[in-house]
Amino acid sequence: MKKVDLTTQLAGVKLKNPVITSSGTYGFGEEYAPFYDPALLGGITVKGITPLPRLGNPVPRIAETPSGMLNSVGLENPGLEEFLRTYLPRLEKIGTAVIVNISGFSLEDYALMASSLPENSCISALEVNISCPNIQHGGMAFGTDPRSAEEVIKVTRKHTRLPLIAKLSPNVTDIVEIAKAVSGGGADIISLINTLLGMRIDLKTRKPVLANTMGGLSGPAVLPVALRMVYQVYKAVDLPIIGMGGISNWQDAVEFMLAGASAVSIGTANFVDPLAPLEIVNGLEEYCRREGYDSIQELVGLAHS
Amino acid sequence: MKKVDLTTQLAGVKLKNPVITSSGTYGFGEEYAPFYDPALLGGITVKGITPLPRLGNPVPRIAETPSGMLNSVGLENPGLEEFLRTYLPRLEKIGTAVIVNISGFSLEDYALMASSLPENSCISALEVNISCPNIQHGGMAFGTDPRSAEEVIKVTRKHTRLPLIAKLSPNVTDIVEIAKAVSGGGADIISLINTLLGMRIDLKTRKPVLANTMGGLSGPAVLPVALRMVYQVYKAVDLPIIGMGGISNWQDAVEFMLAGASAVSIGTANFVDPLAPLEIVNGLEEYCRREGYDSIQELVGLAHS
Amino acid sequence: MIKNEKVIENRVLDPGAGIFKLVLRGQTAKTARPGQFVHLKVSSTMDPFLRRPISIAGINRQLGEITLFYRVVGRGTSELTRVKENQTLNLIGPLGNGFTVPRQGKLLLLAGGIGIFPLFSLIEALDTSKVKVKLLWGAENRQFLEAAGLKTLLEKNLDYEVSTLDGSMGHKGLITDLLEYYLQAFNNPSEKESSILAWSAAACGPKAMLQAVTTICRQEGLPIEVSLEERMACGVGACLGCVCTVREASGSLVRKRVCKDGPVFDGGEVVWDEES
């Protein structure tokens, strides 16, 4: 039986296979270790880090929706310093690519984190989450305006030589415009999508279910929107894409690769099926073998033509 | 047992109850008549009409998604003339409010339809679908740019005295900005949301499932996004709202009314459960009785505070 | 039109081919006609989301039962296999127009793969003392034919011929080979089949097969009814999801809804290679 080449090269980042776990859904790589060895994955992305520790939003932070969920965790995280002191050393032993997701509310926040996260460590890339409200520009998210999206990436770029992944928000009129902007700003890779803004109301209290009123929609419900955005960005922008949004099984992962994703990231599916990322690695390999592809990368973008 | 007042006043439009069926999901009011008498509903919205007949897109036009579906019907319709000749006379006997959904690709299209649809007929209001690509402005949908959204409504307003419902597209960065624009343009009512742009890929053919590549996502999957937009627009704009997007049962309908919708519209749910609109009317009445509301309109906007 | 019917039987006929037989008792049997279909709710939740259309393959008005056959191809049909006897299943139906049921003359039935299922109910409805029937059925292999109801045909004493892609039964090749062979035979007045003029055809199967057999039948002047398949949402004509294109007598193209105006159409009117 011929071996399928699952290795994946994303700009400067080399992965064993194209399956990554998504920021905010995989902790700091420890919670799912009792289920399987994370070293079997292409990579993991840690929870979004901010310069200072954050308590995040009050509960309830979770609401269920048809084939999906809302979260309003509010970027709870231990902060940059504690991450460097406690979590990073433990991640050194994880045996797979580590992507650090960084979130900020000002350009200085991004600059600080980019310059503080070591280039010679287990960190393979920084994923720049541009979905946070930009407090310097009136609270609209960095990622919803092409100019501020570009600026964030530019500033971050200046402060690190690590490969930069720009993570785009889907809550925009024109995702291609934003993708071009972050490409212009010097991003090496584009990851999409972050969560769609949504809400639910509790019939008993007659108030929003989430303490924070609105939250981010993720899971299978958003898959068609995510896939469409990957398809559009692949057509228009010449950077490798990490596709995510509702991927639950290898079939979904194949759809994203056909649409143009070079790698896929698994988020909410972890909650429902902790083994999903592993099963997707195996499913992709099996699919390539059955369909006669020698390398997984042959799939990328095949739906275009 | 005290009777609950279900009547609903939307600007100039009076409805028996707040439950309407959505454009494109209820034909011209005839297909679901074998299931129940449409006169039991607050109103129906007919399929989007264009000045000329349209064959619409090739098949496949339908794809299933988790808790939702994609469609790319492409505005197939008999055209204005045939609508006036054949369908409108039959609608005169339907016994409930008739909303005519109009779609155009230029400002003249909207002007023509507004001036041709009779003011003294069964037509209670025109719903202006601004999600179509604006061929005068390079193909971006009218509804994704506040200025062209305002312009469309302004032009339509000039050519009819019928109440105008502006139907908003959710594929925008800032729904409130668009809602304000159509309010400025002279809309009497806002309906939201139209479908989210999405796609799926067929693993067998490795090509998009829909012949038209992308399509509109509807059904329960989009409910959290729709509800959020209703909530945001209610807070910012002082026009009555018709809420829609994934409503499948009376509980969903209550959520939309609490978020700020004065009426709700049922679309995709018809396909899965043809009796859904009727069950929602009954469920809303029952809910009000149980919870001690004399009028359904007391629910509107209660989630705000 | 919408009702819960009682599941009398839901049983695998052939695990290899994944073909199931489903018998439902309720009101549908009262009015159903051959070639119509039902739109089944396969899940009690929102996922899988849409109903699934399945042809009515048998109608027993006495018992008030309809019989369906389905092949497991995806999530919806998989869910359907989990339904247990004595549970109820929600359906909309009977839907669509159905086949013309001739009272006399000669009827050529053309089935491709699971396209045989709606033809079962047509066969059942024919008075074979007055209508001469011949069935041509093409499939992948013998196993499929046997799984999909070959025995039923034998029991009915039907005049049939099969073709298989791998030659494991009947003619090795396509149903179109069989069709051309028999049409020639009908045309040959020395053969006992006599004149071709008495014949009409009814077909169900994949689109490419329907197009091919329509072309052949039309060349020989045989009227042919085809039962089309299309992805459906509503099933009742409201969503315009399931259209096909038909050329009207006037020459203009119009869309027809497979669910409501069909699924059975005059093969000669269908525009097969339309790209608009």
Next chain:
Amino acid sequence: MIKNEKVIENRVLDPGAGIFKLVLRGQTAKTARPGQFVHLKVSSTMDPFLRRPISIAGINRQLGEITLFYRVVGRGTSELTRVKENQTLNLIGPLGNGFTVPRQGKLLLLAGGIGIFPLFSLIEALDTSKVKVKLLWGAENRQFLEAAGLKTLLEKNLDYEVSTLDGSMGHKGLITDLLEYYLQAFNNPSEKESSILAWSAAACGPKAMLQAVTTICRQEGLPIEVSLEERMACGVGACLGCVCTVREASGSLVRKRVCKDGPVFDGGEVVWDEES
């Protein structure tokens, strides 16, 4: 950690209150501790989407069985009622830290409504020849108490007292009334309960009740463990969906994950009215 366990029993105990008993056979029983929970997959499809956390109410290591009790309150628990005996159910678990199981001394158990369920496993685990146990249980009415397992307590010969809102059984009023009464009694050296210092408490119920009983116990110097509930997504500490706030010895506020760092916390550390 993730496994399919065999459903031995899934049966309604009281249709009125909608309380079910679910017995599962598998690996979980081997290592489960009182106060831990399992995270159940209630549907084979994407809807309902998330798993549902249910406390482990009984652990039988010999048979390899765990017992759960659940109340039907929404779509997830409704789906759960449809699971049949001999089917398998997918679960993650055992999860969480569980209650401290004292080897000696006196344990006051405080249950509000279905908060009794995790306490069942704690009661089971106690060596009652060495630990003196008293249970106070508040609920809406007699029917609920009987539905939720009062008989089990009687069988266990447990020293208990109940309160009901409508007075249909025991004290009419809140569990806090009972608690205050007994704490006074413990404080009174003339009573046979002797000194309050030997007592600790473990509580499970609605948040407001846990806050109230914690306040009372702390006033009297009684250490108290509380089992919290929160909406959960992952159940394993990865999503930060289910946090509560705890005041550390240093005085600073930190978030703890109910699923991973709890569900059992030192009541005195929990910040109840936090709004940040």
